[in-house]
């Protein structure tokens with residue numbers, strides 16, 4: 001009898017330890033999170049934190065006095081490239097939160113390029129840019145995601161149905177609207193656009209956009225001064 005009690009106690013202890021480790025691994029470690037939470041709760045109180053689709057920042061790394069890409073949507077730039085949400089994962093792009101419900105805030109192309117949407121992509125698309133404006137001669141890709149409602153109903157423009165391949169779009173072309181689809185139906189995230197720059201695989205395709213080592217910091221392309229490693233965590237991120 002005693003033996004069973006010991007076994008049961010061990011099972012409970014191991015389970016408890018696993019739960020603690022799971023919680024620790026999921027703990028949000030970005031210093032930006034309190035501000036993101038505040039913006040999502042009270043967007044109307046912070047219009048001065050937001051940027052506008054189609055505008056250009058002029059505070060960061062510029063080429064010929066102008067940032068190469070336009071801002072792809074409206075809202076508060078809450079998370080940056082390299083932010084940590086858990087110790088094992090670094091953020092591969094920037095997140096712009098509209099403060100609105102899904103289907104409202106427009107998402108536009110940040111630069112000219114060739115748009116592809118894989119057959120099973122509900123909320124994502126990718127645009128090939130043959131000539132990297134900051135490193136001419138190499139090809140890069142711009143990836144846009146979370147453009148679907150909480151259950152995965154797409155908010156991408158009907159101009160770009162699943163299976164779209166290599167359609168040329170100009171900077172500013174309407175791509176869809178911000179949503180909150182996480183990839184798992186019924187488990188929405190905050191309404192935002194995740195925008196990232198993905199490296200080419202050298203064979204005319206793009207590398208796995210989910211791993212930070214396959215991506216570049218979008219900040220210099222958008223003229224943003226701030227990096228995730230900066231101690232300056234103050235909005236606005238895009239004004240002089």
Ligand SMILES: [Zn+2]
Nearest residue numbers: 093094095194
């Ligand atoms: Zn993101």
